[in-house]
Amino acid sequence: MINSVSSVSNLSMPSYGVNDVISGLTSDEYSTVRSVLSNYDSSNLSNQDAVEITQAFDEANIQPSRQLNNFMDSLGFDAQQIGQLASVLPQSVQASNQSNSLDEFKKEEEALNIALKDLLLENDDNNETPSFSKEQVEDFASKIAALKDDTKDSVKQMIENLSSQSSSLTQTQTQNIVQNSLSQVLSDSNNYNSFSIYA
Structure with missing residues (x-):
């Protein structure tokens, strides 16, 4: 049953640890974010500044996440x-990614959050303890939406x-499939929109 679900999704990937994806920023990434942002005035950002910031993060393989959002917020x-500023330039990118408006992004993130929580946290028929926290599931949703x-x-x-077959899988099996499929x-960074709105 596990193999059939994985094959249907066409996203079966090598196993990676949960922390490889959802533990948040590494110490090097924190340093990179701090270094990049130190070159800009948070109260006077231009569109070009925003593009440069997002490009610097892309080059450093730093993906959108709640941890990134929170750390940037702590830096002002x-x-x-x-x-949003980065998505203004170039116009061709903005036009091709209209679905990434803030409202649409938030709606999609919330829908994914609900679906993932139902799949990974609520399936407790076998009294199994979830291996994902609420915060980790929210971070998954944020990254998938981007x-x-x-x-x-x-x-x-x-x-x-997976949701349609959840009754035939244990929670552990479901979590393993999600972890293995989504890790890579x-x-x-190539799987993200060039100017993703950071959530």
Whole structure:
């Protein structure tokens, strides 16, 4: 049953530890974010500044996440504002990514959050203890919402497939499938929109 679910999703990946994806920023990433942002005035950011910031994060393989949002906020920067400013340039990118408006992003993130919580945290028929925390599931949802449309659709299809078969899988099996399938997808910066709105 596990193999059939994985094959349907076409996202079966090598096993990575949960912490590889959802433990948040590493110490090096914290340093990189701090270093990049130290070159800018948070109260006077231009569109070009925002583009440079997002490009620097992309080059450092730092993906959108709640941890990034919170750390930027602690440094006086609004991650969502930077995402919006960056999406203004170039116009061709903005036009091709209209679905990534803040409102749409938040709606999609919330829908994913609900689906993932139902799948990973509420399936306790066997009295198993979830290996994911609420915060980790929320971070998954945030990252999935920032994926390119084709990759995001594949992930959403996998979640739907798992949800429809959750009664035949233990919670541990479901969590392992999600972990293995999403680890490489969410850690690859090429799977994200060029100017994702940081959540």
